[in-house]
Amino acid sequence: MANESRPADEMQLVVFSLGREEFAVEVTQVREIMRMEEITRMPKSPHFVEGIINLRGQIIAVIDLAKRLNLESADRSGESRIIVVEADEVKVGMIVDSVSEVLRVSAEAVEPSPTLAADIAAAYLQGVVKQDNRLIILLDLTKVLSLEEMAGMGF
Numbered sequence: 001m002a003n004e005s006r007p008a009d010e011m012q013l014v015v016f017s018l019g020r021e022e023f024a025v026e027v028t029q030v031r032e033i034m035r036m037e038e039i040t041r042m043p044k045s046p047h048f049v050e051g052i053i054n055l056r057g058q059i060i061a062v063i064d065l066a067k068r069l070n071l072e073s074a075d076r077s078g079e080s081r082i083i084v085v086e087a088d089e090v091k092v093g094m095i096v097d098s099v100s101e102v103l104r105v106s107a108e109a110v111e112p113s114p115t116l117a118a119d120i121a122a123a124y125l126q127g128v129v130k131q132d133n134r135l136i137i138l139l140d141l142t143k144v145l146s147l148e149e150m151a152g153m154g155f
Contacts, residue, residue, distance in 0.1 A: 009107040013129065015136055016083065016096040018066045019074055022136045023096075024103065024129060025085060029141050032084040033099055036076060053082070053093060060084065062093035068144060069124060087141035094144075103136075105129055110138060 013024035014033070032055070039051040039062050048067035052059050062082060066073040079098035084091060113125040126140040 011105050011107060011110070013103045013105060013136070013138065014083065014099065015101050015103050016081070016099045018069070018071055018097055021071070022100070022134060023065075024136045024138050025083070025141055026138075027102055029085045029087055030083060031086050031091065034082050034084065034093075036080045036082060036095070050095060055084065055093075058091070060091055060093050062095060063145075065094040065096055065144070068094075085141055085145070087145050090145050092145050103129075103131065105131060 012027040014027050014030050015022055015024045017023070037053060039053055041051040042049060042061075045051070048063050048065075050062045050064050053062055054060075064073060074097050076095075077097070081096055081099050082093040083096055083099065084093050086092075109129050109131060110127040111130065112127050124139055124144045126138040129136040129138055
């Protein structure tokens with residue numbers, strides 16, 4: 001990749017929705033955004049694993065991110081997408097309701113996760129981005145894509 005000229009305190013985020021909430025991951029972790037396609041189910045996989053897909057010859061596990069974060073799963077629509085991400089050399093597809101934008105934010109716009117967020121999902125958060133009147137939840141993919149769990153599934 002070419003060396004991008006941007007301030008060191010700036011981040012680029014891919015923003016997507018799950019239900020009524022907006023989430024984001026760092027653009028450097030996103031490998032591809034694709035339309036929904038046929039997913040092959042895997043026996044005895046965790047409840048949040050939808051199955052696997054063949055992405056140009058590479059088998060990739062696909063998770064339902066809403067289920068992973070213990071959120072209500074929305075019905076799939078024409079807006080639903082699979083975001084293929086990579087963290088710690090684990091490549092996984094995440095099903096989201098829709099992808100809205102790539103957003104540039106300053107590092108100062110990211111606040112730590114609220115300490116009162118005791119829900120299990122809080123363990124997956126890197127912080128919260130305040131952008132105008134929006135709060136965008138920034139995910140820590142290394143925790144969402146637990147290496148132990150993925151290795152246990154044979155991926």
